[in-house]
Amino acid sequence: MKPKVVLTGKTWPIPFAKLQEHCDVQHWEGPGPIPRELLKVWLEDAEGLLSVNHGTKVDEDLLDAAPKLRVIAQSGVGYDNIDVAACTKKGIPFGNTPGVLVEATADLTFGILLSAMRRIHEGWGWVRTGQWREVMGTDLYGKTLGIYGMGDIGSAVAKRAQASGMQIIYHNRTRKQDDGHLGARYVSFDGLLEEADCIIVLVPLSEQSRGMFGKEQFDRMKSTAYFVNASRGPVVQTEALYDALKHNNIAYAALDVTDPEPLPGDHPLLGLSNILVTPHIGSATYETRNSMAMLAVDNLLAGLAKKALPACVNPSVNYI
Ligand SMILES: NC(=O)C1=CN([C@@H]2O[C@H](COP(=O)(O)OP(=O)(O)OC[C@H]3O[C@@H](n4cnc5c(N)ncnc54)[C@H](O)[C@@H]3O)[C@@H](O)[C@H]2O)C=CC1
Numbered sequence: 001m002k003p004k005v006v007l008t009g010k011t012w013p014i015p016f017a018k019l020q021e022h023c024d025v026q027h028w029e030g031p032g033p034i035p036r037e038l039l040k041v042w043l044e045d046a047e048g049l050l051s052v053n054h055g056t057k058v059d060e061d062l063l064d065a066a067p068k069l070r071v072i073a074q075s076g077v078g079y080d081n082i083d084v085a086a087c088t089k090k091g092i093p094f095g096n097t098p099g100v101l102v103e104a105t106a107d108l109t110f111g112i113l114l115s116a117m118r119r120i121h122e123g124w125g126w127v128r129t130g131q132w133r134e135v136m137g138t139d140l141y142g143k144t145l146g147i148y149g150m151g152d153i154g155s156a157v158a159k160r161a162q163a164s165g166m167q168i169i170y171h172n173r174t175r176k177q178d179d180g181h182l183g184a185r186y187v188s189f190d191g192l193l194e195e196a197d198c199i200i201v202l203v204p205l206s207e208q209s210r211g212m213f214g215k216e217q218f219d220r221m222k223s224t225a226y227f228v229n230a231s232r233g234p235v236v237q238t239e240a241l242y243d244a245l246k247h248n249n250i251a252y253a254a255l256d257v258t259d260p261e262p263l264p265g266d267h268p269l270l271g272l273s274n275i276l277v278t279p280h281i282g283s284a285t286y287e288t289r290n291s292m293a294m295l296a297v298d299n300l301l302a303g304l305a306k307k308a309l310p311a312c313v314n315p316s317v318n319y320i
Pocket residue numbers: 077078079098099101105148149150151152153154171172173174202203204205206208209230231232256257280281282283284
């Protein structure tokens with residue numbers, strides 16, 4: 001008999017076929033995210049959980065409703081919705097999808113910075129309403145880019161920025177050993193805020209990073225600063241960002257992630273003229289989403305077969 005797995009949303013044809021070949025799949029097809037109570041019912045006899053939505057909260061309460069669960073996989077690198085300690089306590093390995101989404105997310109992150117600085121989206125907005133206006137932007141060349149969270153995606157953004165003639169500074173919890181080859185200079189968090197012409201946030205959401213960017217941090221930035229968040233919305237205090245933009249304490253923001261997310265159409269941020277918001281599409285290319293889904297399925301199938309997950313977040317309970 002095939003093991004039962006719960007799939008929380010839409011996935012891609014090839015990984016889905018692979019999953020179905022090996023598992024009896026209970027599949028939520030919407031609309032919206034799977035209701036929590038239903039997820040609990042479905043998990044009563046499930047051996048695997050494949051999450052395709054980082055909005056699905058996996059905590060002790062959910063795990064208690066899933067006595068047969070042997071593996072959890074999520075399509076995505078960020079896992080702030082997963083209580084990894086609770087998974088580990090129950091001996092359940094959890095797999096995410098690092099690496100495969102790095103280049104696509106770096107493209108989008110650098111792309112929204114570029115669009116904000118050169119007003120590409122604004123220019124197109126004028127042209128499509130029949131107004132041929134010249135929209136003035138600012139040079140990237142020669143500017144200092146500050147990256148907060150210099151991991152896989154941050155490093156890939158640094159390469160793109162270097163190719164555009166920017167100087168790179170960064171702040172991380174710990175200095176990277178190999179920052180020389182990135183051409184990036186390590187600075188303190190306050191140094192990053194004060195020195196950078198543009199700041200890109202690419203840090204995972206955790207108790208340490210939650211709300212890290214508030215009034216005090218925006219006040220420290222240059223009034224000409226561009227601010228990009230492509231990590232998770234709650235790293236930034238939305239109200240403080242709104243105030244900083246409204247009063248021109250910083251110049252412009254480009255956000256691929258927001259708090260709340262989705263951002264309601266009547267949210268005050270959307271009434272500002274100095275902002276660009278994209279709907280969390282960092283990794284949203286056909287190729288990348290397919291690769292993410294494939295790695296998530298591989299993590300899940302490995303766990304079901306009691307083999308080591310290729311990308312395991314809690315290796316102490318990974319299968320050997
Ligand atoms: N907008 C989108 O569609 C996407 C967003 N993401 C977000 O980007 C984040 C980063 O992804 P990767 O670069 O692959 O992860 P990574 O783990 O390679 O890099 C994260 C870096 O942040 C550093 N860091 C962690 N906590 C910190 C703290 N409190 N203060 C300073 N530095 C800290 C780590 O040392 C590491 O160097 C993910 O966790 C996810 O939230 C990821 C993919 C797509």
